[in-house]
Amino acid sequence: MSNSEHLALLKTKEMLEAKVVSLQEDIAATQKYRDVLAQMSSGKVSHGLSLAFMSILENIHDPVLFLDPDLQIVWANTRFHTLFREKTEDEVIGKYCYELEGRDSPCESCPSLYAQKHNKIGYLENFNVHMLHSECKVWAIPIRNGSLKGTIEVFCTPDSGE
Numbered sequence: 001m002s003n004s005e006h007l008a009l010l011k012t013k014e015m016l017e018a019k020v021v022s023l024q025e026d027i028a029a030t031q032k033y034r035d036v037l038a039q040m041s042s043g044k045v046s047h048g049l050s051l052a053f054m055s056i057l058e059n060i061h062d063p064v065l066f067l068d069p070d071l072q073i074v075w076a077n078t079r080f081h082t083l084f085r086e087k088t089e090d091e092v093i094g095k096y097c098y099e100l101e102g103r104d105s106p107c108e109s110c111p112s113l114y115a116q117k118h119n120k121i122g123y124l125e126n127f128n129v130h131m132l133h134s135e136c137k138v139w140a141i142p143i144r145n146g147s148l149k150g151t152i153e154v155f156c157t158p159d160s161g162e
Contacts, residue, residue: 057077059077062156063077063083063154064152064154065080065097065155066143066150066152067097069116069150071096071110071112071113072094072095072096072097073092073097074093076089080155083155097112098110109124110140111123111124111151111153114140116142116150116151119144120142121142122139122142122151123137123139123140124138125137138153138154140153
């Protein structure tokens with residue numbers, strides 16, 4: 001086998017390996033989407049969120065949490081679980097957001113509490129995320145739609161391509 005044939009085979013192998021990884025990621029994303037659909041249809045996740053809205057939140061590149069009015073985590077997107085690797089879905093859903101940081105009460109400058117109280121977007125510039133050992137920006141968007149109440153928290157981390 002000539003050098004050029006060997007290089008061509010290596011290049012083909014690399015392309016096939018990259019395609020396999022891409023397909024595995026697509027399969028995982030499809031399964032996550034099916035899981036969300038199943039949870040929504042069973043009433044476990046929706047809390048009044050529409051399928052389109054859930055799809056948007058799931059596909060945002062930044063970590064996203066949906067919190068109830070008491071700051072209990074109702075839902076987290078895949079990016080949240082990917083970035084905060086040490087936190088599985090079971091370790092997140094049903095917990096209070098401040099518990100993820102090892103706290104007993106909300107942060108002093110909690111953007112979600114601000115958003116709920118003033119019914120406008122809360123913002124925190126330099127939130128120190130202990131799990132990431134870095135700082136990030138947090139936007140908290142109040143949600144009030146009929147019986148649906150709470151906040152959507154979006155974390156803009158150095159990793160998320162701000």
